[in-house]
Amino acid sequence: MEMNSSKISPEEEGAVKIAIRERPIIQKSRENLQSIVAYHSTNKNIIIVNERPYEFDYCLGPHISQRELYDELVQPLVRKTLQGYFCSALAYGQTGTGKTFTMGLHSEYFSGDNVGVIPRALEDIFALSADEGNPPDIAVSFVEIYNEKVYDLLAEDTNEQVNIKGFKFSGGVRKPIINAQEGFTVLTNGNKCRHIRPTKLNPESSRSHAIFTIHVCRKTEFSQINSLLHLVDLAGSEGVRRTGHQGVAFTEGVHINQGLLSIGKVLQALAYKRKVVPYRDSVLSSVLQDSLKANSYLTLLACISPFQEDLSETVSTLRFAADAKSLKHTPQINAI
Numbered sequence: 001m002e003m004n005s006s007k008i009s010p011e012e013e014g015a016v017k018i019a020i021r022e023r024p025i026i027q028k029s030r031e032n033l034q035s036i037v038a039y040h041s042t043n044k045n046i047i048i049v050n051e052r053p054y055e056f057d058y059c060l061g062p063h064i065s066q067r068e069l070y071d072e073l074v075q076p077l078v079r080k081t082l083q084g085y086f087c088s089a090l091a092y093g094q095t096g097t098g099k100t101f102t103m104g105l106h107s108e109y110f111s112g113d114n115v116g117v118i119p120r121a122l123e124d125i126f127a128l129s130a131d132e133g134n135p136p137d138i139a140v141s142f143v144e145i146y147n148e149k150v151y152d153l154l155a156e157d158t159n160e161q162v163n164i165k166g167f168k169f170s171g172g173v174r175k176p177i178i179n180a181q182e183g184f185t186v187l188t189n190g191n192k193c194r195h196i197r198p199t200k201l202n203p204e205s206s207r208s209h210a211i212f213t214i215h216v217c218r219k220t221e222f223s224q225i226n227s228l229l230h231l232v233d234l235a236g237s238e239g240v241r242r243t244g245h246q247g248v249a250f251t252e253g254v255h256i257n258q259g260l261l262s263i264g265k266v267l268q269a270l271a272y273k274r275k276v277v278p279y280r281d282s283v284l285s286s287v288l289q290d291s292l293k294a295n296s297y298l299t300l301l302a303c304i305s306p307f308q309e310d311l312s313e314t315v316s317t318l319r320f321a322a323d324a325k326s327l328k329h330t331p332q333i334n335a336i
């Protein structure tokens, strides 16, 4: 059983949360199929795949709603961001398992029951700070990483590759917003500029990483606290192994793998408190550097498929998530 026996001290508990989300079977023609994912009868933290149990902070079955997921896993991050911490929620998994749905990246997920994480977080960041005497300044940024290059989706020329000097990324253009609606507009316009457009029917949509960030700045007479919440829809984790593409698609696959593997290596180095954390191994890990540090809050939403033919990818996602479980973070406020 892949369980982490090391104790987490009270102040560190909860700073890293690992959740598994199983996508429901949505195809009419397959609705009678039995899912390969089973849930432990008494321990809600355990799922069983291929007769093997895996333990996580949350094992979310196919019936879990967008609201339940958000309330349990992301709203706490919004609150922490407002308190001054660096936070991130990463959706990881094979293409088609619900990463984009979960994050709510498309405008079709901005209203109704299926509203995803990003629009809910935008609503909440304003709702939760509305009654404050001195509400913070809110801004958003939106970048895409494709073939190991960063594209700023809010820049004037969104085809221009952003120079990430020495692999330390400045964060890109920040658009100040005064309500959630303005955030939705930024998201919609940014999506239009993506190199690989995130459309529901486009199987290529999962070949780039999308990072939407909410920045919070609190100024008082004596100090300034900057915090942020990265909401990340990672590229499909299947990479080259399964897709077997040639040419451009092959290069993309290699780059996707490089980015995702580097995130795995960063998480491992942090988990084992290694002196050198390889943030600069990939563009993805260098862009996410600040929020992957041990002083931040991190939630991993690992999305998995119910289907037998996806078993090896599901096991690989569960292993990635299991590795991240050993992380122990001690968040700190980033005050200037």
Ligand code: ADP
Binding pocket: 023, 024, 026, 062, 093, 094, 095, 096, 097, 098, 099, 100, 101, 102, 200, 206, 236, 303
């Ligand atoms: P990914 O981003 O991982 O490639 P998508 O988010 O595009 O996957 O999801 C694939 C399909 O499954 C989409 O049609 C999406 O609307 C649907 N889907 C994913 N998760 C759910 C869910 N929890 N409930 C209903 N439909 C879902």
